[in-house]
Amino acid sequence: MKREMVERPYKEVVDVLKRCGLRPTRQRMALAKLLRDAGDCHLTAEELHARAADAGHRISLATIYNALHQFTEAGLVREIVVDSGCSYFDTNVSDHHHFFFEDRRELKDIDHGDVVISAVPEPPEGATVERVDVVIRVRSS
Amino acid sequence: MKREMVERPYKEVVDVLKRCGLRPTRQRMALAKLLRDAGDCHLTAEELHARAADAGHRISLATIYNALHQFTEAGLVREIVVDSGCSYFDTNVSDHHHFFFEDRRELKDIDHGDVVISAVPEPPEGATVERVDVVIRVRSS
DNA sequence: TCAATAGTTTAGAATAATTCTAAACCACTT
């Protein structure tokens, strides 16, 4: 049996990592795969750490943070700040917005088309718009 | 000279505090006055602490945090989360949005009318919209 | 294939913002 056949499940994430200029290390491959297989969701560093542990990967928290920041930089995930206290990382990097359930401290995607922003101001002189974030804060009533 | 004339400068904040059901203590009066006199701005707890110190008030950080949360609850200020790491408190409680300068970690108001959101989704069953936050993240280019 | 090198991971310490604790304090009523 050819080597490649065994390694195939990781082939795709290896390519993604390489394309991003990140060395495909054991830990980065595991994390990239976990994130890819997680579907659209919003994870904290601790949650990803737990999922990695569940999947049998003992990866230090510092590495989780490093990887999440590198993945954010590379556009593989997106960091969302809605809760002073901790960052969420969104595996859905397409253009969209969020509900934030303040009591549960949980995020839920809003499809791009469901929020229509028909006017935004010019950014001040010398500033470039990175992103327009819309967060609808809700509480259970 | 009547007593009231001397106390007058604090009369207004005392009334505000009472109306909010907050006992007008020395520290709360000082902070409420500082915030009111600060004009529209975005302060962290540490910054308010420093301003209080500058004004000659030695108030513990724990008290600053307590007061800011009570003031937020009472609608005297508004808490803004744009930066995992620290909260900003906005003395402008009218409906408006923000630019966030990611490199300087600073906020700037956007007038309510300058952002037009023409469609927002229904909140999920059992949830009530608290607020719709629009944050335009910019960096100096 | 091997060694050198440069990037990576790690545990644990360090930091930063915030919250907690329990004792001292003080505003308000009577």
Add this chain to the structure above:
DNA sequence: AAGTGGTTTAGAATTATTCTAAACTATTGA
């Protein structure tokens, strides 16, 4: 003036995150 219950405080505790320096490993070139 005294009692009561909310408030303030210093300092310890907590939480999320970053730093550090040593051990490790992917990659490159001989």
